[in-house]
Amino acid sequence: MTRIPTAPDRIVATYQIAGDExxxxxxxxxxCVEQTVEFPADLVxxxxxxxHILGRIEGHRAIxxxxxxxxxxxxxxxxxxxxxxxxxxLFGNISLKPGIRLRRIELPAEATRHWPGPRFGVAGxxxxxxxxxxxxxxxxxxxxxxxxxxxxxxxxxxxRGGLDLVKDDHGLTDQPFCRFADRVGRCAAxxxxxxxxxxxxxxxxxxxxxxADQVLPRARAARDAGAGGLLCAPALIGFDAMRSLAEADxxxxxxxxxxxxxxxxxxxxxxxxxxxxxxxxxxxxxADGSIFPSYGGRFAFTAEQCRDLAAGCAEPLAxxxxxxxxxxxxxxxxxxxxxxxxxxxxxxxxxxxxxxxxGDVTTAARDLVTRVIDxxxx
Amino acid sequence: MTRIPTAPDRIVATYQIAGDExxxxxxxxxxCVEQTVEFPADLVxxxxxxxHILGRIEGHRAIxxxxxxxxxxxxxxxxxxxxxxxxxxLFGNISLKPGIRLRRIELPAEATRHWPGPRFGVAGxxxxxxxxxxxxxxxxxxxxxxxxxxxxxxxxxxxRGGLDLVKDDHGLTDQPFCRFADRVGRCAAxxxxxxxxxxxxxxxxxxxxxxADQVLPRARAARDAGAGGLLCAPALIGFDAMRSLAEADxxxxxxxxxxxxxxxxxxxxxxxxxxxxxxxxxxxxxADGSIFPSYGGRFAFTAEQCRDLAAGCAEPLAxxxxxxxxxxxxxxxxxxxxxxxxxxxxxxxxxxxxxxxxGDVTTAARDLVTRVIDxxxx
Numbered sequence: 001m002t003r004i005p006t007a008p009d010r011i012v013a014t015y016q017i018a019g020d021e022x023x024x025x026x027x028x029x030x031x032c033v034e035q036t037v038e039f040p041a042d043l044v045x046x047x048x049x050x051x052h053i054l055g056r057i058e059g060h061r062a063i064x065x066x067x068x069x070x071x072x073x074x075x076x077x078x079x080x081x082x083x084x085x086x087x088x089x090l091f092g093n094i095s096l097k098p099g100i101r102l103r104r105i106e107l108p109a110e111a112t113r114h115w116p117g118p119r120f121g122v123a124g125x126x127x128x129x130x131x132x133x134x135x136x137x138x139x140x141x142x143x144x145x146x147x148x149x150x151x152x153x154x155x156x157x158x159x160r161g162g163l164d165l166v167k168d169d170h171g172l173t174d175q176p177f178c179r180f181a182d183r184v185g186r187c188a189a190x191x192x193x194x195x196x197x198x199x200x201x202x203x204x205x206x207x208x209x210x211x212a213d214q215v216l217p218r219a220r221a222a223r224d225a226g227a228g229g230l231l232c233a234p235a236l237i238g239f240d241a242m243r244s245l246a247e248a249d250x251x252x253x254x255x256x257x258x259x260x261x262x263x264x265x266x267x268x269x270x271x272x273x274x275x276x277x278x279x280x281x282x283x284x285x286x287a288d289g290s291i292f293p294s295y296g297g298r299f300a301f302t303a304e305q306c307r308d309l310a311a312g313c314a315e316p317l318a319x320x321x322x323x324x325x326x327x328x329x330x331x332x333x334x335x336x337x338x339x340x341x342x343x344x345x346x347x348x349x350x351x352x353x354x355x356x357x358x359g360d361v362t363t364a365a366r367d368l369v370t371r372v373i374d375x376x377x378x
Numbered sequence: 379m380t381r382i383p384t385a386p387d388r389i390v391a392t393y394q395i396a397g398d399e400x401x402x403x404x405x406x407x408x409x410c411v412e413q414t415v416e417f418p419a420d421l422v423x424x425x426x427x428x429x430h431i432l433g434r435i436e437g438h439r440a441i442x443x444x445x446x447x448x449x450x451x452x453x454x455x456x457x458x459x460x461x462x463x464x465x466x467x468l469f470g471n472i473s474l475k476p477g478i479r480l481r482r483i484e485l486p487a488e489a490t491r492h493w494p495g496p497r498f499g500v501a502g503x504x505x506x507x508x509x510x511x512x513x514x515x516x517x518x519x520x521x522x523x524x525x526x527x528x529x530x531x532x533x534x535x536x537x538r539g540g541l542d543l544v545k546d547d548h549g550l551t552d553q554p555f556c557r558f559a560d561r562v563g564r565c566a567a568x569x570x571x572x573x574x575x576x577x578x579x580x581x582x583x584x585x586x587x588x589x590a591d592q593v594l595p596r597a598r599a600a601r602d603a604g605a606g607g608l609l610c611a612p613a614l615i616g617f618d619a620m621r622s623l624a625e626a627d628x629x630x631x632x633x634x635x636x637x638x639x640x641x642x643x644x645x646x647x648x649x650x651x652x653x654x655x656x657x658x659x660x661x662x663x664x665a666d667g668s669i670f671p672s673y674g675g676r677f678a679f680t681a682e683q684c685r686d687l688a689a690g691c692a693e694p695l696a697x698x699x700x701x702x703x704x705x706x707x708x709x710x711x712x713x714x715x716x717x718x719x720x721x722x723x724x725x726x727x728x729x730x731x732x733x734x735x736x737g738d739v740t741t742a743a744r745d746l747v748t749r750v751i752d753x754x755x756x
Contacts, residue, residue, distance in 0.1 A: 037521030038547060040731045048555075049523035078522065080553040082589045084614035088549060088637050092614065095640030096677045096707070143415030144456065145427035169416055171466060175458040177426075211460045212590070212622040236462035236470065238616025244590040259466050262473030263641040263649040271641045299474045329474070353418045 004059040010073035011111065012058055013090050014104040018067050018269055021060075027100065028057050028070040034093045036078060053078060069103060081114035083240040083285060091272060102272045105280045107318040119246050120253040120288040121321025122314075122346050128228075128253065129164050129201050135340055136324065136348040137372050138165035139355055139365065141172065141187065148178050152186035154361065159194035159202040161365020165348065166191055167231050168207035170257040180210075180218055181225070188226035203228025205255055208245070215241050219250055229253045229288075235260035239285040246286025255326065256287035265305070274305045279312015283320045289348055293329030294339070303342070310343060324348045333358070333368050337375040382437040388451035389489065390436055391468050392482040396445050396647055399438075405478065406435050406448040412471045414456060431456060447481060459492035461618040461663060469650060480650045483658045485696040497624050498631040498666040499699025500692075500724050506606075506631065507542050507579050513718055514702065514726040515750050516543035517733055517743065519550065519565065526556050530564035532739065537572035537580040539743020543726065544569055545609050546585035548635040558588075558596055559603070566604035581606025583633055586623070593619050597628055607631045613638035617663040624664025633704065634665035643683070652683045657690015661698045667726055671707030672717070681720070688721060702726045711736070711746050715753040 004014065015031060017024045032055030033041050044050050058071040079086045091102050107115070118124070126132050139158055141151045151172070158166050168187075174180035184206045191204040206222035208215055209232045219230050229252050234242045236259055245254055264272040272281075274292075282290040290313055293299030295306050310325040327343060328350035339349055351368060358364035382392065393409060395402045410433030411419050422428050436449040457464045469480050485493075496502070504510055517536055519529045529550070536544050546565075552558035562584045569582040584600035586593055587610045597608055607630050612620045614637055623632055642650040650659075652670075660668040668691055671677030673684050688703040705721060706728035717727055729746060736742035 036549065037523060038549060038730070039521035040735065043731070043734055044521060046523065049521060053521070053523035053555075077554055078549075080551045082551055082592075084587050084589065084611070085549070085551045087614050088587070088611065092548070092611070092637030095638050096636060096671050096679075097640070098644060098678050143417035143422060143427060143431070145415060145424065145431035170470070171414065171416060171456075171463070173458045173460055173463045176455055177431075209462050209466070211462065212593075212616060212619045214460075215590075233462070233466065233470070236465050236616070236618075238590060238614070238619055240590045240614075241616055241619075258474060259470030260473050262475070263644070266476060266641070266648045267644050270644045293474050300476050301474075352416070353421070356421055357418065 004061055004069065004071040009108050010056070010058070011076055011079070011086070011089070011108065012071050012073050012106040013102060014069050014071045016063070016067065016069050016101040016103045018099050020066060021062070021068065024068040024070060025057070025060065028060065028072060031055060031072055031094055031100065032057065035089050036074065038093065076108055076111055083115060083243050087239060098270050101270055102276050105276055105317070107284070109318055112318050112320065115243065115284045117283050117320035118286055118288045118323050119249065121323050123321065125253050125288055125324065129203065131164060131201070133345070135343065135345055135372055136164040137369050138167060138326070138348050138350045139163055140167050140169045140350065140352045142169040142352065144169060144171045145177060148182040148186050151178065151183055152190040155187040155204060156190035156194050157362045158355070158365050159191040159200060160198055160362045162198065162200055162369045163202050163365050165203055165205060165229070167205035167255060170207055170209060170231060170233050170259055172207050173209060181221060184222050184227055185225040191228070192226060205229035205231045207231040209233045209236050209257070212237070212241065215245065216248060219245055219248065219252070223250045223252055227252065229255065231255045231257060233257040233259040234285060239281065242287060243285045253288040254286060255289045255291060256282045257291050258293065274301070274309040275312035278309040280317055283313070283317060283323055287323060289324035289326045291326040291328050291350060294327030294331060296335065297330030299329045310347070314346065322346070326350050328352065333364070333371065336368070336371040340372065340375040382439055382447065382449040387486050388434070388436070389454055389457070389464070389467070389486065390449050390451050390484040391480060392447050392449045394441070394445060394447055394479040394481045396477050398444060399440070399446065402446040402448060403435070403438065406438065406450060409433060409450055409472055409478065410435065413467050414452065416471065454486055454489055461493060461621050465617060476648050479648055480654050483654055483695070487696055490696050490698065493621065493662045495661050495698035496664055496666045496701050497627065499701050501699065503631050503666055503702065507581065509542060509579070511723070513721065513723055513750055514542040515747050516545060516704065516726050516728045517541055518545050518547045518728065518730045520547040520730065522547060522549045523555060526560040526564050529556065529561055530568040533565040533582060534568035534572050535740045536733070536743050537569040537578060538576055538740045540576065540578055540747045541580050541743050543581055543583060543607070545583035545633060548585055548587060548609060548611050548637055550585050551587060559599060562600050562605055563603040569606070570604060583607035583609045585609045587611045587614050587635070590615070590619065594622065594626060597623055597626065597630070601628045601630055605630065607633065609633045609635060611635040611637040612663060617659065620665060621663045631666040632664060633667045633669060634660045635669050636671065652679070652687040653690035656687040658695055661691070661695055661701055665701060667702035667704045669704040669706050669728060672705030672709060674713065675706070675708030677707045688725070692724065700724070704728050706730065711742070711749065714746070714749040718750065718753040
């Protein structure tokens with residue numbers, strides 16, 4: 001995506017707005033007001049407020065004759081260094097106005113003092129796993145309703161196949177039929193046992209999507225139980241709860257799940273672009289990998305949207321580490337060569353249900369890893 | 379909204395789905411799977427999982443020949459009693475599938491053990507204020523960029539006009555140019571002084587939209603500083619963070635702000651209906667009032683959508699208290715009679731910028747209250 005040159009000391013949000021140039025600039029001026037002072041512009045007379053607090057149009061360019069991109073700069077101070085207020089400044093009130101789409105975020109270098117982003121990212125997670133030269137391979141423990149013992153047995157059999165990551169399904173929380181502490185302890189131990197038996201490096205990611213006061217305690221409990229990473233759904237717990245997990249520095253990488261985020265990308269002219277919500281915002285909020293429903297699965301993202309999203313995971317954003325895009329949502333084993341070509345080396349391929357269609361899951365997992373090693377070379 | 383008769387022991391989500399009857403029922407079966415086991419349905423053979431964990435179609439009816447409502451029941455257990463997982467079950471993965479709109483939530487009586495909802499609601503907030511027979515009148519402190527002293531002075535002058543509620547603008551957080559502790563202490567004291575001088579009952583609502591680890595500490599600090607209520611934006615901090623505020627039982631009513639929620643209602647055939655996201659979910663998450671951009675202001679909700687939303691605030695939902703709809707977003711003083719007719723007695727009318735167009739704000743506020751007292755009678 002071409003970048004409109006902008007001021008390096010401001011947060012810059014690029015919005016796509018439909019209409020002719022005059023209309024678009026009028027809407028952009030409205031964004032400058034609505035996202036900051038939310039006050040009749042003609043009544044804003046204080047020079048500090050008018051000159052510093054108000055948003056500022058940094059530039060604009062036509063994409064088509066009736067669609068523009070406008071870059072709006074906001075003073076970092078306006079966010080108070082807090083992520084919820086950053087989200088508010090970027091897209092709070094204007095989420096309620098149709099025809100404005102957030103297309104890109106840029107941060108000044110100073111912003112990383114508040115939001116240092118992923119603690120691992122692509123390089124850090126590769127380092128943990130000792131896998132440097134191919135896409136990573138992951139699966140999910142499911143279905144909900146199985147006991148902790150049954151899920152641990154499944155985790156063992158999957159890890160025996162040599163997968164890199166085995167994660168909880170995001171719907172596994174702390175239900176009466178499968179308690180968090182029970183599940184996480186058993187699954188971590190099961191994956192550890194499989195690793196010892198085959199000389200593997202598989203990491204088990206525990207789902208810590210939970211009530212506000214339980215997110216951090218469960219993450220600490222997962223670490224203490226030997227989990228190798230964390231999973232959470234930021235739309236369910238709040239993006240800042242995920243950031244607080246990264247800030248807690250538990251030594252565990254974090255994968256973000258897209259549950260409840262779909263509405264943001266549902267309309268092409270409103271909402272938040274794939275690049276931003278599954279890439280840039282996930283990085284700002286500290287995820288090391290971003291799970292999303294890939295094109296060609298049982299959801300509706302297009303290949304172009306997936307490419308946009310992967311760019312948001314990888315392209316420069318202040319000094320935040322690049323993270324893994326994690327295509328999922330009905331991926332099949334026979335699509336591995338294509339997925340390897342499309343997403344390149346720095347992706348995690350997440351195959352769920354399809355592994356269970358192929359008889360013994362250990363054999364199916366081993367075959368999957370082999371296909372990724374082969375498929376990556378092509 | 380007509381209700382499809384359903385089982386009283388399940389959470390029932392009603393979805394609007396476009397298509398003919400066969401297509402709609404196929405999509406509904408997919409919802410039953412996607413929102414729970416997320417696993418190939420033909421591989422689900424365990425009777426506990428197939429009979430209890432899987433979602434279940436409870437009924438369906440045509441709205442038009444090519445649009446249906448389908449009620450899907452979920453076992454309460456599947457949520458583990460946690461709000462993030464309730465959101466996930468209701469609309470997590472399927473938010474990523476176009477053409478499904480969540481239209482209504484029903485809860486079994488037992489659910490209120492986990493989610494007792496608003497601590498005050500309409501009756502409780504009226505009791506605190508001593509105002510029983512008319513809509514309440516509120517305004518916001520703004521613009522961002524003013525100092526704590528300037529905002530406190532404004533709060534004083536507004537409260538002198540006899541308003542019921544004066545709230546922080548939702549963009550006032552803890553910025554370097556106006557610190558939370560400073561602002562809240564001064565504003566609470568200013569409103570208190572005005573109340574003593576005129577024999578008023580105005581309550582100051584402090585914005586506690588903040589980083590995950592700061593929401594509760596700021597709420598406690600606000601209570602200790604004498605604030606009369608709390609404001610937060612659940613899409614910015616997570617719905618469960620708002621619920622945790624209600625659970626903390628600080629003796630302060632909570633108003634919910636709609637920032638970042640707009641994407642959920644942007645498309646008529648996808649997302650979450652106004653009734654649900656601004657009404658039912660706000661109640662489940664403990665808000666006592668739900669702020670939204672009313673029809674006829676500077677946003678885009680229609681009168682019909684506002685009516686749907688107000689119904690979600692008021693109509694029976696397990697034993698959760700009804701809450702106040704709070705129309706806002708560019709409301710003007712001269713629309714008071716119309717707003718009173720449209721929203722009825724049990725609403726909070728929130729007028730912001732327009733009060734500042736009318737010379738002295740105390741006089742403008744007093745005039746506003748008078749108009750509401752008069753307008754309500756008509």
